[in-house]
Structure formats: C-alpha cells, structure tokens
Amino acid sequence: MNDAREEMGIDACLLAGRLMMEAGAETYRVDDTMTRMAASLDMDGADSFTTSTGIIFSPGGQRRVKLTSIRKRATDLEKIARVNAISRSLSSGDVTLEEAYGELKGVERGNFMFPFGLQVLAAAIASASFFVLFGGDWKNMLFAFFAGGIGFVVSEKFHESTRVKFFSEFTGSAVIGLLSLVVVQTGLGSQLDIIIIASVMPLVPGLLITNAIRDLMAGHFMAGISKGAEAFLTAFAIGSGIALILSFQGVGM
Amino acid sequence: MTYVIHGFFSFLASTMFGIIFNSPRNRLLHCGFVGAVGWLGYLASRDLLLDGDAVKASFLGAFTVAVVAHLFSKWYRTPMIIFSVAGIIPLVPGGTAYNTMRNVMEKNYDAATVHAMEVLMISGSIAMGLVFAEVIIQLIFKKRNKA
Numbered sequence: 401m402n403d404a405r406e407e408m409g410i411d412a413c414l415l416a417g418r419l420m421m422e423a424g425a426e427t428y429r430v431d432d433t434m435t436r437m438a439a440s441l442d443m444d445g446a447d448s449f450t451t452s453t454g455i456i457f458s459p460g461g462q463r464r465v466k467l468t469s470i471r472k473r474a475t476d477l478e479k480i481a482r483v484n485a486i487s488r489s490l491s492s493g494d495v496t497l498e499e500a501y502g503e504l505k506g507v508e509r510g511n512f513m514f515p516f517g518l519q520v521l522a523a524a525i526a527s528a529s530f531f532v533l534f535g536g537d538w539k540n541m542l543f544a545f546f547a548g549g550i551g552f553v554v555s556e557k558f559h560e561s562t563r564v565k566f567f568s569e570f571t572g573s574a575v576i577g578l579l580s581l582v583v584v585q586t587g588l589g590s591q592l593d594i595i596i597i598a599s600v601m602p603l604v605p606g607l608l609i610t611n612a613i614r615d616l617m618a619g620h621f622m623a624g625i626s627k628g629a630e631a632f633l634t635a636f637a638i639g640s641g642i643a644l645i646l647s648f649q650g651v652g653m
Numbered sequence: 654m655t656y657v658i659h660g661f662f663s664f665l666a667s668t669m670f671g672i673i674f675n676s677p678r679n680r681l682l683h684c685g686f687v688g689a690v691g692w693l694g695y696l697a698s699r700d701l702l703l704d705g706d707a708v709k710a711s712f713l714g715a716f717t718v719a720v721v722a723h724l725f726s727k728w729y730r731t732p733m734i735i736f737s738v739a740g741i742i743p744l745v746p747g748g749t750a751y752n753t754m755r756n757v758m759e760k761n762y763d764a765a766t767v768h769a770m771e772v773l774m775i776s777g778s779i780a781m782g783l784v785f786a787e788v789i790i791q792l793i794f795k796k797r798n799k800a
Contacts, residue, residue, distance in 0.1 A: 602670075
C-alpha cells in the first residue's frame with residue numbers, strides 16, 4: 401500500500417467515525433465500524449478511542465495516529481444508516497477505498513433531514529397522539545397539537561440562533577407551559593397537566609437516553625456517563641421551563 | 654377498543670418521532686410498528702397482568718421494543734437504534750416526572766419523593782429491559798451461528 405492510499409484509508413476511517421458520532425450513533429458502534437474498516441484495508445493493529453467530543457484513531461504499525469474532534473451533535477438516523485452501509489460494502493469488498501471515501505464525502509456534504517415544516521407537523525401530530533395515549537379527552541386534543549408544534553418550533557429556532565441546547569429546551573417548554581396555561585385559564589380547554597406532558601414529548605432526549613444505556617452496558621463509561629448527564633440536563637431544562645410558568649400563576653391552581 | 658385506539662396512536666406517535674429523528678424514509682413505518690408493539694406490551698401487561706404496576710410493565714415494554722428492534726436490525730442489516738429510539742419514547746415516564754416537579758414546586762416534598770422514586774424505578778426498568786433483550790438476542794444468535 402503506498403503512502404497516499406494509506407493516508408486516504410486513515411482519513412476514510414476517521415471521517416466515517418466522525419459522521420456517525422455527529423449523527424448520534426452509539427460509541428461502541430463507532431469504534432466497531434472504524435476497526436472493521438481498518439481491518440478490511442489491511443491495517444493490522446488498528447485501534448481507536450472514542451468519546452462524545454473527539455476520536456483518536458491509531459492505524460497501527462508505523463502509520464501516523466490521527467484525531468478528529470466532534471463539535472456538533474444532532475440526531476440524524478439516516479446518516480448513521482448510510483455510513484453503516486458504506487462501511488459494510490467496503491468491508492465486503494463491493495466498493496474500492498476511493499469509491500467509499502467519495503461516498504463518505506457525499507454523506508458529509510449532504511443534507512438528508514426532512515423539511516423543517518414536516519418536522520414541525522410531525523411534532524404536532526406526535527403531541528396530539530401522546531395526548532390520547534395519556535388519557536386526554538378528544539375535545540382538548542387540538543390544544544396539545546398546537547402547543548407541541550409551537551414548542552418544537554421555538555426550541556429549534558432558539559437552538560439555531562443561540563447554539564445553547566439547554567436554553568432552547570428551557571424556552572421551548574416554557575412556551576408550551578404558557579400556551580397550555582392560557583388555554584386552560586381562559587376556559588377554552590381543560591386537562592392542563594396532560595396537555596403539558598403530551599406537548600413536551602417532542603423535546604424528550606430519546607436518543608441520548610438509549611445511547612447512554614447501551615454505551616454504559618458496552619463498557620464505554622466515559623461516553624455513557626456524559627450522554628447520561630446530557631439527557632439529565634435536558635430533562636431538567638424541560639422541567640424548569642414548565643415550573644417557571646406554573647410558578648407565576650400561583651401554584652395549586 | 655381501547656387497545657385499537659392506543660395501538661393506532663402509538664403507531665402514529667412513533668412514526669412521527671421517526672420523522673423528527675430523521676429515520677431512513679423506507680424504515681419509518683417500522684419505527685411506528687416497534688413503538689406500537691412496545692406501548693401495547695406495556696399497556697396490556699400493566700392492566701391485565703400486573704394490577705397497574707408501571708415499573709414492571711415498563712420493563713416488559715422496553716424488552717419488547719428492544720427484541721423487535723433487534724430482529725429488524727438483523728433482518729435489514731441496519732443499526733438497531735434506528736428502530737429502538739422512536740419506540741422507547743412512549744415509555745419515558747413523562748407524567749410521573751411532571752408530577753415530581755409539580756409537587757416540588759408546591760413544597761409537597763413527601764409526595765415529590767414518592768414520584769421521584771417511581772421515575773427512578775421506571776427509568777431503571779426501561780434500561781434493564783433494553784439490556785436483557787440485547788443479551789438474550791445475542792445468546793440466541795451466537796448459538797445459531799455455531800450450530
């Protein structure tokens with residue numbers, strides 16, 4: 401293997417790892433993917449160290465160790481699936497290294513997210529569905545629909561402009577609390593508690609919770625604990641947003 | 654009838670979460686299916702088997718979600734979290750967590766502690782459910798590969 405090709409192989413492994421980590425994959429899967437790719441590229445003794453903020457990849461032997469940092473984290477399951485498929489076809493020899501690297505670059509540039517409007521609609525429908533699941537009346541379902549959708553928009557927009565995740569979740573849930581409170585206080589609807597619980601569901605950090613558990617069980621304690629802490633802080637932000645609003649109207653209702 | 658309604662809405666909610674988490678387009682309905690199976694497993698075991706014990710029911714619900722998600726991931730050769738993440742969401746003890754927060758605000762610390770314990774127990778049993786399913790599936794597939 402010549403130098404340029406070797407360099408590309410190392411870059412491909414790191415790029416795959418970074419893309420998966422940024423999209424919210426489990427840490428042990430990232431490690432696994434990178435070492436499998438390295439093995440298929442004849443890098444004996446390759447090893448990696450992955451945390452939620454950076455990856456160190458050692459290709460083994462005389463080859464240089466490289467690292468990459470992970471600056472943004474989002475939930476993008478499509479990206480995980482694509483990178484996984486590329487690494488599988490590379491390992492099985494269906495594509496060459498050059499093709500795989502090109503495809504990974506394509507994944508890096510691409511935007512596979514659903515349109516924002518559709519996401520908002522999904523959040524609204526999900527809130528309305530949860531409202532039914534948690535035992536709400538049909539006549540109040542519409543309020544959960546709107547509170548959930550608007551809360552999701554506020555949280556996402558604040559996240560875009562401030563980049564502080566906990567603040568955006570706090571604001572989102574505070575808006576949900578306010579809307580629900582207004583609806584109930586003006587006598588339009590009832591079941592304040594269920595409206596609020598159902599509407600904050602789209603903000604719940606589901607991926608973090610599952611990943612934290614799976615990483616802890618796989619023995620990745622650093623990643624597991626940091627993801628667990630992030631999940632806990634998110635839950636805390638949601639709770640305090642609601643608490644802020646409820647405290648203004650004089651508790652006890 | 655309750656189960657039909659719940660099945661429909663949990664399917665809908667999990668599919669919508671698939672959209673929010675940007676699942677692959679052709680796997681959205683699978684996400685919904687996993688969510689519906691998990692929620693129905695939770696609901697049926699809570700009301701029919703366990704006298705409304707949400708802790709054990711959450712374990713069974715999470716276990717079901719993880720088993721189905723694992724089978725899908727073996728079948729479609731896709732990472733397992735794509736299927737499990739949306740399915741876990743309905744089981745998250747949002748209502749109990751809300752009651753905890755509410756009681757803390759009203760300075761009813763006794764009631765808040767009870768709810769907080771329940772949140773802790775339910776979260777723990779969801780974690781146990783996920784882990785048990787993973788271990789069992791791995792054992793089964795290992796045996797099969799050897800044979």
